[in-house]
Amino acid sequence: MKPYLERVPPSPDASWSMLNRRLDDGIPFQWHHHPELELTLTLNSRGHRFIGDHVGTFDGIDLVLVGSNLPHTWSSSEKLDPTLPHVALVVWFRQEWIEAITKSSVELGAVAALVAGAGTGLRFSKASAIALADDFERLFELPAPERLLAMLAILNRLAYDAEAEPLSSEALVPMERDAGAERIDRVLTHIHQSYAREIRLEELAGIAALSVSGTHRLFRRHMRATISDYIIRLRIGDACARLSGTNQPIQHIASAIGYGSFANFNRHFRRLRGMSPRDYRAKFRS
Structure with missing residues (x-):
């Protein structure tokens, strides 16, 4: 997805x-x-x-x-x-x-x-x-x-x-367009295509043609979020779509969206949704 x-x-x-x-x-x-x-x-x-x-x-x-x-x-x-x-x-x-x-x-x-x-x-x-x-x-x-x-x-x-x-979380939203707009577009496109796997900061820095610290600053200026938080929100949004629209096992969903640790998936999901993935699926379907 x-x-x-x-x-x-x-x-x-x-x-x-x-x-x-x-x-x-x-x-x-x-x-x-x-x-x-x-x-x-x-x-x-x-x-x-x-x-x-x-x-x-x-x-x-x-x-x-x-x-x-x-x-x-x-x-x-x-x-x-x-x-x-x-x-x-x-x-x-x-x-x-x-x-x-x-x-x-x-x-x-x-x-x-x-x-x-x-x-x-x-x-x-x-x-x-x-x-x-x-x-x-x-x-x-x-x-x-x-x-x-x-x-x-x-x-x-x-x-x-x-x-x-x-509707969506503020952290997912580009907040400004400036001289770095083309750089952030390249970074966002790569993240959207790759968030279900580990993305190294050096990888994104190469795409932005900046240093790692410069890429961090560019991202925070445009997105009002850290790169890691943005990726977490994309992953949890994907999980919500799968929980509500498919019968995929929850552990399979966690793995498919990039979580090697099921505990981390549960922790991030609870932080953003205020409930467990299992409760979310049950409440959404009811």
Whole structure:
């Protein structure tokens, strides 16, 4: 369940991208990340949502904003209406792009605050999802200039959703983009591809083209976490997905996500989830 770096296809007539995804067989589990923020409206589908180290359920309609480079996926279990497809309406946009727009427009201050707080991922209320569903569908029918204005209007309305709920742990979230952005992207990509095995600090330093201490400082500046804590949270997030979505034995899960010591796995899981892996599986399924 290693997340892969997804390359979002650019739009020929817009500065952001979108996808109208309709699937008969369900939304597949595809654990991935990308530099773009992602706003996804899911319709006519029931299943599980995985955002960073968050695991939750969705039922019928789900509206979520995913932060930059935050690993995520949805996974369907069934349709609500079997005669219609599973639907995922997806919008991607770069943080630098939306920040440039909001910084030059005081009217969009609420949108700026929304984007600034989206790094952990945000699940919006069902009421907001229902109210905006038709507007979201219409995005795919509008010409590019009107589409931009309609998308900004959607973001502005979401910015006032008082029931919006943060999802993942703050420690998983890139906090800034600066001259070291390309270095941290390379390091994150390697960690996301390799966290289920031992990753040596010298290995990451070589990828960042920095010293070990310089790589530590780069990581803490961008991620507000140590490298080891970031890897632990990725591993426990993977464990949560496996505990909730598979029947794999718990010891097998611990080994598969990189724990040679079952005791360490239990200790880290309790620290981050407040319960044992066995209790988590039982509570989630109940």
